[in-house]
Amino acid sequence: MPQLDLFGTTRWRSTIDRITELPNGIQLIESDLTDYDSVMQLVNRIRPSLIFHLAGQSHMPASWMSPNATILNALTMQLNLLNAIKFINSDTKLVVPVSNHIYGMTSESQLPATEKTGFAPINPLGMGHALQDMLAQQYYGGYGIQTVRVRLFDLIGPNQPDLFLLSHIAKQIAEAETGQRSPLVRVPNISAKRDWTDVRDVARGLWLLAERGESGKVYVLTSEQRHSRQELCTMLKQQTTAPIEFRDMAPAHPEPESIYGNSAEFRQATGWSPQITVQQSLQDLLNHWRFQVKFVGRLGQLVSQAQQVR
Numbered sequence: 001m002p003q004l005d006l007f008g009t010t011r012w013r014s015t016i017d018r019i020t021e022l023p024n025g026i027q028l029i030e031s032d033l034t035d036y037d038s039v040m041q042l043v044n045r046i047r048p049s050l051i052f053h054l055a056g057q058s059h060m061p062a063s064w065m066s067p068n069a070t071i072l073n074a075l076t077m078q079l080n081l082l083n084a085i086k087f088i089n090s091d092t093k094l095v096v097p098v099s100n101h102i103y104g105m106t107s108e109s110q111l112p113a114t115e116k117t118g119f120a121p122i123n124p125l126g127m128g129h130a131l132q133d134m135l136a137q138q139y140y141g142g143y144g145i146q147t148v149r150v151r152l153f154d155l156i157g158p159n160q161p162d163l164f165l166l167s168h169i170a171k172q173i174a175e176a177e178t179g180q181r182s183p184l185v186r187v188p189n190i191s192a193k194r195d196w197t198d199v200r201d202v203a204r205g206l207w208l209l210a211e212r213g214e215s216g217k218v219y220v221l222t223s224e225q226r227h228s229r230q231e232l233c234t235m236l237k238q239q240t241t242a243p244i245e246f247r248d249m250a251p252a253h254p255e256p257e258s259i260y261g262n263s264a265e266f267r268q269a270t271g272w273s274p275q276i277t278v279q280q281s282l283q284d285l286l287n288h289w290r291f292q293v294k295f296v297g298r299l300g301q302l303v304s305q306a307q308q309v310r
Contacts, residue, residue: 033077043084067124074128082139093146096136101126112262140216149218156281157199158288174289177242188251195260197223198276208270219266223274
C-alpha cells in the first residue's frame with residue numbers, strides 16, 4: 001500500500017469519545033461541511049486526491065425529529081464539497097455512500113434492489129440521501145467531477161452507537177446480564193427482514209471501490225446476509241445465559257417489511273466479498289457492550305464517587 005496522508009473532519013461540538021486511539025498518520029481538522037467557506041478552506045488546504053463523504057444524518061428515527069435539518073444538511077454538504085472540488089479544478093475522486101432508505105416501501109417484486117432500482121423515499125433520511133446520490137451524478141455528467149456512488153444496507157459491528165437497533169438491543173442484554181435492567185427487550189417490527197453487513201467489511205469495500213470503481217457509476221454494497229430481526233435476536237440470545245425475552249412492538253414510523261440488495265456489480269468491479277459473518281458481528285457487538293457496561297460504567301462510578309469525596 002502506498003504512503004498516505006489521511007485526514008478526518010470534526011466540529012467543535014463533535015463527540016469523538018468513541019475514537020479511543022487515533023492511528024499514526026491520521027489528522028483531525030475542524031471544519032463545518034454545511035458552511036461553504038469552511039469547506040473551501042478545507043479542500044484548498046489539503047488538496048485531497050480522494051474523499052469519502054460519510055457526514056450527515058445516519059439515524060432514521062432522528063431524521064423524523066428534524067426533517068428540515070436532515071434534508072437541507074444533506075443537500076448543503078454535498079453541494080459544498082462538489083463546488084469546492086470544482087472551484088479548485090481538482091481531479092479529486094469523491095465516494096458518496098447512501099442508505100437503502102432511498103428505496104422506500106419496497107415490495108418483494110422489486111427485490112433484490114439493484115443499481116437500477118428507482119428512488120421512492122418515505123422518510124427524511126432517505127430523501128436527503130437521494131438528493132446526495134443525484135447531485136453526485138449530476139456533477140459527474142455536468143462538470144466532470146469524479147464521483148462514485150454506492151448504496152449501503154443495514155450495518156452492524158462493535159462500537160456502533162446504541163441509537164441503532166441492534167446495538168441498542170445488545171446494550172440492553174449486557175445490562176440485563178449485570179442486573180441493571182429487566183431482561184425484557186422490545187423490538188420494533190421483529191419480523192422485518194434486512195441485509196446485514198459488518199461495518200469493517202464495508203470500510204474495506206469502500207476502499208476497494210475508491211481504487212477500482214468507475215467514476216460516474218453507482219454500485220450496491222451488501223453482504224447479502226439476509227435475516228429477520230427475530231433471527232438476529234435469537235442469535236444474540238444464544239450468546240447469553242440471561243433470561244432475555246424479546247417482545248414485538250409496532251414501529252414508530254413506516255418501514256418496509258423486507259429490503260435487501262444484489263451486489264453482483266460491486267463484487268465484479270472490486271473483487272470484494274464479506275469476511276465477517278453476522279454471528280461474529282453480533283458476538284463482537286455484544287462483547288463491546290459487556291465491556292462498556294461492566295468496566296467503563298464502573299470506572300465512571302468510581303470517578304464520580306472520588307469527586308464527591310473531594
